[in-house]
Amino acid sequence: MIRSDGESSSPTARGQFDSPMLVALARAFYWQQLLDDGVVTSGTDIAQREGLHHSTVNELLRLTLLEPAIIQSILAGQQPRCMSLIWFQRNPLPLDWIEQRRVVDGFDA
DSSP, X not given: OBOTTSOBOSOOTTOOOOXXXXXXXXXXXXXXXXXXXXXXXSHHHHHHHHTOOHHHHHHHHGGGGSOHHHHHHHHTTOSOXXXXXXXXXHSOOOSSHHHHHHHHHTSOO
């Protein structure tokens, strides 16, 4: 699609919009807000409400700990091709944002 400024609005060649990843990010931040607001007290509470296994909820909640620039690249469809929801489930990133950036910068872009 071409925007009014003549630029393409499609994802870059580097990556594509990853729908499962976008849904996972949205759910994770929604659930984190429920926790922050005291609506629920744990990932287990969320799992019971959503009919999910508690480990699924807790895995997705880890996405809220990502460096903001990594989240922005995912939202823009510009993440490295190998960075998928399955990758995050199998390869937890360090909590430190600088270390996260080092891991991501090491991907084949």
